[in-house]
Amino acid sequence: MTRTPVTVTVTGAAGQIGYALLFRIASGQLLGADVPVRLRLLEIPQAVKAAEGTAMELDDCAFPLLQGIDIFDDATRAFEGANVALLVGARPRTKGMERGDLLEANGGIFKPQGEAINAGAADDIRVLVVGNPANTNALIAQQHAPDVPAERFTAMTRLDHNRALAQLSKKAGVSVSDIKKMTIWGNHSATQYPDLFHAEIGGKTAAEVVDDQDWLENDFIPTVAKRGAAIIEARGASSAASAASAAIDHIHTWVNGTAEGDWTSMAVVSDGSYGVPEGLISSFPVTCADGRWEIVQGLEIDDFSRGRIDASVAELAEERDAVRKLGLI
């Protein structure tokens, strides 16, 4: 093994998503089958012992790429030298809550973590926030890391993207790999907008292929947007394995690039594209190359899509104002 190990910090390592995520990172699915990794795990003191148990199991897998595991209950130490940071540790919602209801409980976690990333992460740090409400938590962390380029802070809407691919593939009777250019716009919340007017199947838009506006509006969009709540209702706990899988996809695509003729969905710092106020962390269609993302430009947005995007972005602005009031940014 000649490549330099990549240091990956994972917060909430003893949680449900952590348990589904760490083994996939250590096996090479996050960065590639030839990239050795060092894990730095962050937990709250009460959960360090459980994280140690997970680390024992990671050892027992004898993953050839895993070059070491360190466990911390201190954010400053956990992010030291991190090239990739997966900010998972946060409370999940329970039945009857919206993700935004977690802002007060979880927002406070992301200020010290942003500061710790600013203080000690590697120069090429890339951050994915998974803990909910993910977009606004990413904004909090980013605001407390003034020395890190803002574009290195992202939030996860890849799970919504994958959910949209799965629902559309069933409806259209095609494989998920036949679908290109899926987009989730806005917030990782019930207001998100999964867009079938730019998604393509065999060179036609998905909306044309499906040709069923009633399904698109009254079935597809709410099913994707409320899937998290449906999983909580069914499982009694929020999505864990699918969330871990989406986190793997998000970082893998960011680092290794999107395929020619395709794009993905990531919540990234807005530069004002598509009327999304600068600075909000909102989901967009993005292409990735050479470890950088770029918002896809020049898409035509009709009135239907405009209304949906605006509603989700308005919610992001409200969340930003709420965390300002809480003194978190």
Ligand SMILES: NC(=O)C1=CN([C@@H]2O[C@H](COP(=O)(O)OP(=O)(O)OC[C@H]3O[C@@H](n4cnc5c(N)ncnc54)[C@H](O)[C@@H]3O)[C@@H](O)[C@H]2O)C=CC1
């Ligand atoms: N963006 C997305 O698509 C998704 C986001 N989520 C969110 O991910 C988060 C984690 O979910 P689960 O793993 O199911 O929850 P969990 O409750 O099983 O695990 C969370 C872990 O985070 C730890 N933790 C809490 N505060 C921490 C801190 N300050 N530093 C480090 N660790 C800390 C807890 O001790 C616990 O072990 C939740 O906020 C959930 O809502 C879940 C699914 C999808």
Ligand SMILES: O=C([O-])CC(=O)C(=O)O
């Ligand atoms: O719904 C939740 O609370 C967990 C989550 O973010 C998801 O499954 O998309």
